[in-house]
Amino acid sequence: MKQKLVIGTRGSKLALWQADHVAACLRRHYPSVAIELKNMVTTGDKILDVPLAKIGGKGLFTKELEVAMLSGEIDLAVHSLKDMPAELPDGLILAAVTERVDPGDALISPQYKTLDKLPAGARVGTSSLRRRAQLLHARPDLTIVDLRGNLDTRLKKLTTENLDAIMLATAGLKRLGWDKHITQILPQAICLPAVGQGALAIEARANDAETLSMLAFLNHEPTYRATLAERSFLAEVEGGCQIPIGVYAQIDTEDGQLKMTAVIMSPDGQKAVRDSIQGDPAQAVALGHTLAGRMLDHGGREILAKLFTQED
Template identity: 80%
Template sequence: MKQKLVIGTRGSKLALWQANHVAARLREHCPEVTIELKHMVTTGDKILDVPLAKIGGKGLFTKELEVSMLQGDIDLAVHSLKDMPTELPSGLILAAVTERVDPGDALISPAYKTLANLPRNARVGTSSLRRKAQLLNARPDLTIVDLRGNLDTRLKKLTTEKLDAILLAVAGLKRLGWDQQITEILPHTVCLPAVGQGALAIEARENDKETLAMLAFLNHEATRQATLAERAFLAEVEGGCQIPIGVYGQFEAKNELTLNAVIMSPDGKEAVRDRIGGNPVEAASLGHTLAVRMLDKGGREILAKLFAD
């Protein structure tokens, strides 16, 4: 067994919480192993004045960590699974997916509390095309304001940018102990989550068998199966580009995995919704089948308009 593991992490409060959480579990499971954290800055951390969709989206928060891993400078990296591209660099794999925390989207609006109570033309901050489209589908009168930065920065902008509300992931707020600021968790009928939202991904080198063996206990199989279906859906629909989709896999019965999804136009005016259920051992096939079905039902036309713009 290795004597030391080096975990690569971004420097934000949430990224550090995630890395320290995994480090603490590793120290408990492997007390004889020294666990170190190495802080790194990613492209996504550097570019804060441009919407994510315009600079590449997924991969912006992982690339530098992955390069460092492939060079052998770090042994593993801890990410929010929703930040992970569906295709990983050659030589790297998802070693574990942790048990999911609440995957929902939180509305924070001290003055109005809920989406329904927001006044006409209320200013709502979010950096997510997915959230923007689904918000506008429910409330086309809203004015959406781009909101970038770390979690604490975005919370401060609620006041400094004079916003009526902001949308953030429930999981991140809960992990940092800031869930008391949530005024409403949007139901999935209004806002389906991002792929992998609420779960952590531990990435490592495919040939590093010792590290992979040490990380295996962190894997939560039900979450891995559900998010595998979600990532298969994304891979089929997206092809690496940022588009407004929501998808959520869950176990409604012990041996049935259900997947609910939506493909939307950025303005929320067009939407294709569908769901599928089946055996969790066929998770990837379920995601692929649902994606193809939704593309054939009008999703392809929505995406064609988006890419034409």
């Protein structure tokens, strides 16, 4: 067993909370092992004035940490699973996925409280194409404003940028004890979450058997299986921050089946393909592929083709 583990993390309040949480779990499990944190700045943290979809998407928040892992500078990295691309760099794997907390999307609107109470033309801030598309599908009259920055920065912009509401991940707000700001958690019938939303991912080197063995206890199998299906769906549709898709899977506690619902949308919210699937959790990857293929064949491919044509 290693006598020291170095955890790489971004420097935002949420990223540090997540890394500290994993570090505390490791210290309790291995009291004799030195657990160190190394703060790093990613490209996504540096570029705050451009929408994510225009600068490369999810990998912007993981690349520098992954380079440090591959070079041996750090042993593992802690991420929000929703920030991770579907395909990881050669030599790296998901060592563990922690138990999911609330996967929902939170609306914060001190004046209007809920989506249906927002007036026509209300200004809603979000950095996510997925949220933008689903909000416009439900409320095409809204004005969506791009909103970048860490959670505390985005909360401040609610006032400084004269916004009527903002959308944030419920899990991050709860982890930081800021859930008092939430005025509504949108139902999944309106807004499906991002792949892996609400779960933490621990990434490590594929050939580092000792570290992988030490991290195994952190893995929550039901969450791992559910998010494996979601990431399989993501890989099949080749989605990321730049493609408006929502997906959520969970294992039913009564019948043990993995049940997953997904949506592929046009950025303006006018076109949507939504479908569901269920099956054996052991077939998580196949379920994700099957659902994605079915949705692509029933209009999803057309939506994505038009989106890619617009980007080109």
